[in-house]
Amino acid sequence: MATAALAVAASPAPAHAQSRAELDKVLRRKVLANGMEVIVVENHGVPIATLEINVRNGAFTQSPEYAGLAHMYEHMFFKANKDLPTADAFNDRAGELGAVFNGTTQEERVNYYLTLPADSVAGGLSFLASALINPSFRDDELAREKEVVLGEYDRNEAQPGFQWQQRANELLYPGQSSRKNTIGDRKVIANVTPAQMREIQRKYYVPNNCALIVTGDVNPEAIFALAEKVFGAWPRGEDPFKLDPIPPIPALDGNKSSISEEPINAVAVLMQWQGPSVGKDPGATFAADVFSDVLNTPGSTFQKNLVDSGLWLAVGVNYYTLNQVGPISVSGQTTPDKFRAAMAALERELARFNDPTYVSPRELEAVKAQRTVSSAFGIEKASEIAHTIGFWWSVASLDYFMSYTDRMAQQRITDLMRYTSTYIIGKPRVTNVLLSSDARRAIGLTEKELLTPFKAGVKQ
Known part of the structure; x- marks a missing residue:
């Protein structure tokens, strides 16, 4: 099983989709009477299919006492259920179907998928339905799987930058960092109960909060009929987000900073802003992706003045698309002796982000063309397109995914300037620095110094 990476997250590229006109030729959709959405992408190139269930669950549904339990639930999905009474029976049935299976937990979705021979699709859908609708949450299996998840937590915690990234999230999302933390809280995981698993199931694992995505060597009408047969009797649940609304992310009330010390050779910098919500300001999300593409292109003004100048070893810009306030990040690495000059140079570039000539x-036309060209390839791999559609269905909508390439092509300089002026220029930010203790002492860096813009030749 996998969780979202601890490094600065990037959205799956919807450029793996094609234009809306192209997608309309191969993608079919239907909503069952119970609210479950069924999405089919037909591709007869190879006699295999991918079956994927996406649930609008994940870290964003986690209050502090549930931190990490969306991921814990993902692990329990692959255990005993009403039809397969043990984990061994589950694995044996997967083997009979010729299926490779896995799942992932991210901030705003959990997905479960099988890739299997096309002639096993009917059995695969019943296999998924058993795990989705009738999990057992056996005490013995939960106790064993808890140790597996704690092992994942320990491995993540041992990686350089873990605490640094955790602290960055706490500052960027004040009071709501559990809703951005897929790996969760060790104490919460250690004390997980079957009752908590059933509560997550009751609230979020309902058909009107799920999508079934089937891609590959399949017939859409046959899939719709199978979906109705397998999932149609599953009763609709209450809308989980009306039943238990997600609290809004509080706005930053000023600049924040943190310094973490670990034995690393470089100085790592992560500067972040609260970015747009795809549900509230979708237009800004397209502009954000185009703007990041331009700045990350070798030879851009941003790269020439920061990396080609020798001040930064590497630096990049990213917006991670989410419904619950996605982060805008500028991340890079420099050396202790160049740190203040590198930061002053970065400040000069940031100040130009709303310059229409920047x-x-x-x-602009080059990066839009690049997105269009790259879009022609992702649709050919059934598993990849299933994961991509699932992500965008969860955080935005299928319509957002379908129109992505076309909307990207429509972006203008004025759209980019609106985005940077609304979310970056003059807005509160969080600056996080990771360096060794020796390097920090050598340059005398303080968290207070990080709260105001660096100026060339000036120690704050």
């Missing part, structure tokens, strides 16, 4: 029309 991105040239030629650069």
